[in-house]
Amino acid sequence: MSDFVWTNSTSEDQASMKRIGRWLIRNPPVFTLILIVLVSVTIGAIAPEFWQVSNIFDMARASVVTGLFGLGFLVILAAGGIDLSFTAIAALMMYWITTAVAASAPWMPMPVILVIAALGGTIIGIGNGLLVHYLRAPALIVTIGTSYVIRGFLLTFIGTELFVNIPLPIEEFGKFELWRVQTDTGSIAILPAYVLMLVAAAVVTWWILNRTLMGRAIFAIGGNTSIAERLGYDARKVQVFVFAFSGFLAGIAGMLHVSANRIANPFDLVGTELTVIAAVVLGGARITGGGGSVLGTILGVVLITLVNNVLILAGIPSTWQTFVVGCFIVLAGAVFGTRKSA
Amino acid sequence: MTLWKKLALSAVALGAMVGTSSLAAADDVQITTVVKLAGETWFTRMDEGVVQYGEETDGVTTNEIGPGKADAAQQVRLIEDLIAKNVDAIAVVPFDPPMLEGVLKRAMDRGIKVMTHEADNLKNTQVDMEAFDNAAFGAHFNDQLADCMGKKGTWTSFVGSLGSLTHVQWADASAANAAEKYPDMKLVSPKNESFNDANTAYNKTKELLKKYPDLKGIQGGSAVDPIGIGRALEEAGLVGKICVYGIGMPNDTSRYLKSGAVTGISLWDPKDAGFVMNKIAKMLIDGEEFTDGMDLGVPGYTNMKLKKGPGKGIIVTGQAWIDVNKDNLDKYDF
Numbered sequence: 001m002s003d004f005v006w007t008n009s010t011s012e013d014q015a016s017m018k019r020i021g022r023w024l025i026r027n028p029p030v031f032t033l034i035l036i037v038l039v040s041v042t043i044g045a046i047a048p049e050f051w052q053v054s055n056i057f058d059m060a061r062a063s064v065v066t067g068l069f070g071l072g073f074l075v076i077l078a079a080g081g082i083d084l085s086f087t088a089i090a091a092l093m094m095y096w097i098t099t100a101v102a103a104s105a106p107w108m109p110m111p112v113i114l115v116i117a118a119l120g121g122t123i124i125g126i127g128n129g130l131l132v133h134y135l136r137a138p139a140l141i142v143t144i145g146t147s148y149v150i151r152g153f154l155l156t157f158i159g160t161e162l163f164v165n166i167p168l169p170i171e172e173f174g175k176f177e178l179w180r181v182q183t184d185t186g187s188i189a190i191l192p193a194y195v196l197m198l199v200a201a202a203v204v205t206w207w208i209l210n211r212t213l214m215g216r217a218i219f220a221i222g223g224n225t226s227i228a229e230r231l232g233y234d235a236r237k238v239q240v241f242v243f244a245f246s247g248f249l250a251g252i253a254g255m256l257h258v259s260a261n262r263i264a265n266p267f268d269l270v271g272t273e274l275t276v277i278a279a280v281v282l283g284g285a286r287i288t289g290g291g292g293s294v295l296g297t298i299l300g301v302v303l304i305t306l307v308n309n310v311l312i313l314a315g316i317p318s319t320w321q322t323f324v325v326g327c328f329i330v331l332a333g334a335v336f337g338t339r340k341s342a
Numbered sequence: 343m344t345l346w347k348k349l350a351l352s353a354v355a356l357g358a359m360v361g362t363s364s365l366a367a368a369d370d371v372q373i374t375t376v377v378k379l380a381g382e383t384w385f386t387r388m389d390e391g392v393v394q395y396g397e398e399t400d401g402v403t404t405n406e407i408g409p410g411k412a413d414a415a416q417q418v419r420l421i422e423d424l425i426a427k428n429v430d431a432i433a434v435v436p437f438d439p440p441m442l443e444g445v446l447k448r449a450m451d452r453g454i455k456v457m458t459h460e461a462d463n464l465k466n467t468q469v470d471m472e473a474f475d476n477a478a479f480g481a482h483f484n485d486q487l488a489d490c491m492g493k494k495g496t497w498t499s500f501v502g503s504l505g506s507l508t509h510v511q512w513a514d515a516s517a518a519n520a521a522e523k524y525p526d527m528k529l530v531s532p533k534n535e536s537f538n539d540a541n542t543a544y545n546k547t548k549e550l551l552k553k554y555p556d557l558k559g560i561q562g563g564s565a566v567d568p569i570g571i572g573r574a575l576e577e578a579g580l581v582g583k584i585c586v587y588g589i590g591m592p593n594d595t596s597r598y599l600k601s602g603a604v605t606g607i608s609l610w611d612p613k614d615a616g617f618v619m620n621k622i623a624k625m626l627i628d629g630e631e632f633t634d635g636m637d638l639g640v641p642g643y644t645n646m647k648l649k650k651g652p653g654k655g656i657i658v659t660g661q662a663w664i665d666v667n668k669d670n671l672d673k674y675d676f
Contacts, residue, residue, distance in 0.1 A: 047553065049552045049553055052552060054548075058549070155411075160379075160382075162591075162594050164594050164596075164597070185551075187555075187579055188577065188578055188579040189578070257541070260541070261540055261570075263566070263569055265539070265540065265566065268539055268541065271537075312534065312550055313549055315531075315553075318504065318533045318534050319504060319533075
């Protein structure tokens with residue numbers, strides 16, 4: 001046998017390893033953060049242009065719509081559901097409200113427009129929730145169905161054409177600046193004020209999930225529906241709430257998309273669902289429900305946005321970019337796989 | 343995207359049939375133009391050309407019809423109606439060319455003259471008319487860009503997606519043109535995909551500006567690319583310092599053309615295309631011969647290149663692009 005001290009130190013090492021392991025399991029966003037740092041350091045080494053204030057601004061700006069979608073998706077996932085209709089809801093609200101406001105009330109202030117969009121999204125979300133509950137069908141199939149219905153409605157009854165005459169209040173809202181920086185290459189970088197909408201949405205989502213009875217019910221239903229129901233949680237209420245909340249955020253996301261873009265294209269947004277889902281899962285949420293955190297989701301969104309916006313900087317040819325993103329998601333997913341087995 | 347569109351639209355194949363307008367004097371020959379989508383800006387503009395040809399030409403009545411929704415099945419039904427009415431000629435802009443093979447064959451079997459536009463893969467047509475050759479169009483973008491950049495400097499190109507055949511043809515032809523004629527122009531990060539989304543074009547332009555601070559020229563691919571590129575340049579305070587050319591619609595792009603963020607867009611005028619389509623249909627009715635280099639009397643269609651199509655018909659190709667910039671923008675209201 002080897003000596004006592006040596007054995008002792010090993011068991012201490014193992015114990016501390018286990019402690020770190022347990023801590024990481026309790027704090028999955030740390031993995032996401034590590035991945036963000038790794039990607040940043042790697043890209044920064046390949047392309048020093050990465051280290052610019054303007055880059056942080058661009059990432060923040062590009063994260064907003066994905067972030068709002070991600071928060072909505074997180075809440076649904078936490079309750080054990082899944083939603084594929086949020087982009088269709090956002091596209092409908094975006095195009096319908098923009099064209100209607102332009103036609104009949106171009107003076108309408110942006111806060112009112114945002115409220116209308118959020119309410120519209122909420123109503124469709126409630127519909128989703130009721131369908132999921134009463135049809136007792138998998139949320140996946142129900143929301144695939146409703147997304148087609150919503151999109152079909154948009155393209156058939158509202159319009160298919162690119163709309164460029166955006167009402168002034170919507171446009172001005174997107175131009176409102178928080179911070180402006182002159183870069184050394186002579187161009188200007190702007191941090192738009194609407195990034196605060198994502199911050200606000202994150203705070204509200206965190207509050208609902210962690211500080212309200214509804215939040216407790218969401219995690220309970222997501223963990224095990226039948227036990228939660230026996231404990232007195234109302235599954236219907238929870239399901240309707242989470243889909244309504246996702247619709248609420250989707251409506252706002254749609255209007256922010258128009259506001260930032262200064263055009264309303266009915267074909268925009270739809271098709272980005274998988275990016276959002278990847279972001280939320282890479283943020284540590286369990287795809288099977290009952291877990292996930294707001295901080296993790298935001299970090300996941302930052303990670304996905306980062307990876308999607310550094311490929312040109314890294315000098316990866318256009319034909320390879322999708323391939324590289326795919327490989328990255330698989331690798332990142334593998335990292336999370338090791339976490340669960342740890 | 344297209345799949346989504348198709349699925350969504352075909353799901354709602356409600357019979358929103360557009361009534362065909364009444365036929366005029368019985369001794370006139372009747373030419374009907376069938377478009378992809380009635381009411382769309384592009385085809386409203388095309389209708390102007392269709393009507394103009396009918397008014398200017400004796401003994402011809404022309405009209406334009408199209409489905410209420412872009413849907414191949416509805417287009418088939420409209421053409422079947424025209425066969426039943428026994429019009430003299432049909433000019434079609436197919437939504438999905440292979441879907442029309444059967445019905446156009448029936449029309450020709452009945453002795454109706456058939457011509458098409460934007461369908462060089464269609465077999466059952468007598469003449470297919472293309473406004474221009476895609477390679478020549480791509481080279482044209484590059485020549486404009488070169489002029490603007492002083493024939494030197496760093497430039498890049500966009501495509502809607504790497505799967506959009508025409509976009510890739512334009513970008514490749516442009517790159518080949520630069521390699522041949524402008525040795526001092528340096529192409530970087532070619533064929534960036536915008537996924538037909540102005541916001542993606544915007545994000546990628548921002549990234550390109552970071553990576554290549556000396557960027558002097560950008561070629562757009564999809565019609566929304568110049569909008570996203572223009573917004574990125576406006577925000578970065580680089581208007582006028584970087585040349586931007588691409589395909590686009592005058593009204594959609596007008597604000598960026600006016601501000602100078604987009605230097606110019608090129609496209610073909612649907613009004614001229616409508617006029618020429620009807621002229622070709624009339625030539626078919628009169629049994630006139632088509633020759634290589636023939637002049638159809640409309641700018642851009644004065645030297646038609648003739649080649650054999652995939653079926654029994656021929657393909658005639660013009661050089662009918664128009665260049666729109668802030669100086670002539672007012673002339674194009676579509």
